[in-house]
Structures are given as C-alpha cells and as structure tokens.
Amino acid sequence: MANKFSFKSTVRLNSGQELPLLGLGTYLNDDCKPACLAGLKQGYKHIDTARMYGNEVQVGEALRESGIPREEIYITTKINNNEHSYDVALASVDDSLKTLGLDYIDCMLIHSPLSNKPSRLETWRALVEAKKQGKVKAIGVSNYGVKHLEEIREANLELPSINQIELQPRCQQKEIVEWCKKYDIVIGAYAPIMRTKWNYPEITETAKKYNKNPAQLLVRWSLQRGYAPLPKSADPERVKTNADVFDFEISPEDMALIDGLDRGKEGEITWNPIDAE
Structure with missing residues (x-):
C-alpha cells in the first residue's frame, strides 16, 4: 500500500545535496527504534540523531531493518560538546560511522558552540576534512549564533x-535566520512543536480551523516558513500523525497570526546556547 503522506519536499543544500525538509527527531528517546521504524514505514526520509543522545545504534538498526535502500534515507548526527578539537572530532566521526553501521553520514553537525573560538574552528576544520574524505556528505552546526557563524566566515572556511x-512561534530567532538566509544556510528547526506547550488560541483555535491538531499546525507553519522541522515523539502513532501536514496550507493571515506569538529569547522552551563565548 502506498504511503498516505507525501514526503517529496526537499531543499538543495549549498553542498549540492537534497535535504528532506521534514525529519524525525530522536532526542530523549534512548529506545528510538520503534519510532524510527514507524517513521520510515510511513515515509520519513530524514532521521536526526546525535552522539549525545546515545541512540545512534538504534537509528542504524532501524534503517537496516526497514529494508529501505541506504541512499534514500538522510541521516544527521552531531559531534559532542566535549569533542571540540581536530583529532578528537575526526575520531568521533569514525566512531559514529561504526556505531550507526554506515559507510557515510549524510550530515554531521557540531552540536553546540559550548567550548571556545579556537576549539570550535579546529572542530570545524576536522569536519571539512571528513567531508573531503567522503565520510560525511554535508557539514553543519547547531545552536550557533551569528557570532559563531561569523567566526567560520572570517576564517575563510567553507x-x-x-x-x-x-x-x-514563540522563539523565532530572527537575527540568526536572516544571517543564514544571506549565506544560503538551511535552518533546521528543533522543538518545532514547542514540546507540546502550545496552549495559545492562535495555535489551538487555528488548528481546529484546518481540522488539524496543534502539532500538525506547528509543523506546517515551520515548513511554510522555509525551515526543516524535526518533530519528535517516542510514540509511533504520533510519529505518523505529526507528518500528516501535506494536505493543507495555512493562509497568509493565519501565518501572520502565528508569527505574532514571537517573544524572542523569552519564548525559549529548552536550552539555547547561542550566546556562548
């Protein structure tokens, strides 16, 4: 039976890869294989993990057990905060390849800027080298503010x-978004469904208008804003319903209504180390 939902929406990265815009997040899900298998069966083409999450083994197992060809699934993982140096970062890439059971990683991110400028740049140089070696196809960062992004640009690095x-909606980080747009960097959106803290009429009532639940409305909002959202759930059924977002479109008026919820840093729901020194 064909999958109910369409997952053809992709964006071309500056590396030349096609990134599936909708991904499955696996944070705080040590036993993520059931959720990953449900997502892959349903049609997800992108799974986001990290060394810190402790579930790369399960992600790799789910991919193999799904029977889906490797090249059809996009896997993102991340360098730990305590692995910020050239040699350690290179070794971490190799370890993630082994743990995932893969020949290559689609995208490797630096998980956060929580070290210092010299260490961040050495870690970035290691990822550039790993990409040259074909171990990763694309490289990126996570939780980087404009200051940290500027470090890379000013060093004349990729x-x-x-x-x-x-x-x-409550934490739109507009300055970072605008900088990334200027330099053709895709925004991956984690916590897109606000960790279910969505009890605002602009969300709950608008969702009813489209005969959707708040999570679906929020994922759709993220997609229409041009982001790559990573909704997560350990519940296989919610994994499926979170992706039922391709059969409706939020009107410009309702997009503006939801946009109005932005509270900048006051709207944070989880950690946000964008100001790290």
Whole structure:
C-alpha cells in the first residue's frame, strides 16, 4: 500500500545535496527504534540523531531493518560538546560511522558552540576534512549564533550547510535566520512543536480551523516558513500523525497570526546556547 503522506519536499543544500525538509527527531528517546521504524514505514526520509543522545545504534538498526535502500534515507548526527578539537572530532566521526553501521553520514553537525573560538574552528576544520574524505556528505552546526557563524566566515572556511536551532512561534530567532538566509544556510528547526506547550488560541483555535491538531499546525507553519522541522515523539502513532501536514496550507493571515506569538529569547522552551563565548 502506498504511503498516505507525501514526503517529496526537499531543499538543495549549498553542498549540492537534497535535504528532506521534514525529519524525525530522536532526542530523549534512548529506545528510538520503534519510532524510527514507524517513521520510515510511513515515509520519513530524514532521521536526526546525535552522539549525545546515545541512540545512534538504534537509528542504524532501524534503517537496516526497514529494508529501505541506504541512499534514500538522510541521516544527521552531531559531534559532542566535549569533542571540540581536530583529532578528537575526526575520531568521533569514525566512531559514529561504526556505531550507526554506515559507510557515510549524510550530515554531521557540531552540536553546540559550548567550548571556545579556537576549539570550535579546529572542530570545524576536522569536519571539512571528513567531508573531503567522503565520510560525511554535508557539514553543519547547531545552536550557533551569528557570532559563531561569523567566526567560520572570517576564517575563510567553507560555510555550514545547516544551522539547527530551536525554532518555533514563540522563539523565532530572527537575527540568526536572516544571517543564514544571506549565506544560503538551511535552518533546521528543533522543538518545532514547542514540546507540546502550545496552549495559545492562535495555535489551538487555528488548528481546529484546518481540522488539524496543534502539532500538525506547528509543523506546517515551520515548513511554510522555509525551515526543516524535526518533530519528535517516542510514540509511533504520533510519529505518523505529526507528518500528516501535506494536505493543507495555512493562509497568509493565519501565518501572520502565528508569527505574532514571537517573544524572542523569552519564548525559549529548552536550552539555547547561542550566546556562548
């Protein structure tokens, strides 16, 4: 039986890859294989993990057990905050390849800027080298503010393909978004469904208008804003319903209504180390 939902929406990265815009997040899900299998069966083409999450093994197992050809699924993982140096970062790439059981990683991110400028740049140089070696296809960062992105640009190094940040209606991080747009860097949006803290009429009532639940409305909002949202759930059924977002479009008026919820840093729901020194 054909999948109910369409997952053909992709964006071309500055690395030349096609990134499936809708991805499955696996944070705080040590046993993520059931959710990953449900997502892959349903039609997800992108799974986001990290060394810190401790579930790369499960992601790799789910991919193999799904029977889907490797080249059809996009896998993102991330360098730990305590692995910021050239040699350690290179070794971490190799370890993630082994843990995932893959010959290559589609995208490797620096998980956060929580070290210092010299260490961040050495880690970035390691990812550039890993890409040259074919171990990763694209490289990027996560939780990077404009200051951290400027470090890479000013060092005349290859710019990231992706910056993955918290991005939801209450926390829109507009300065970072505008910088990334200027330099053709895709915004990966984590916590797009606000960790279910969505009890605002602009969300709950608008969702009813489209006969959708708040999570679906929020994922659709993120897609229409041009982001690559990563909704997560450990519940296989919610994994499926979170992706039922391709059969409606939010009107410009309702998009503006939801946009009006932005509270900048006051709207943060989880950690946001964009100001790290």
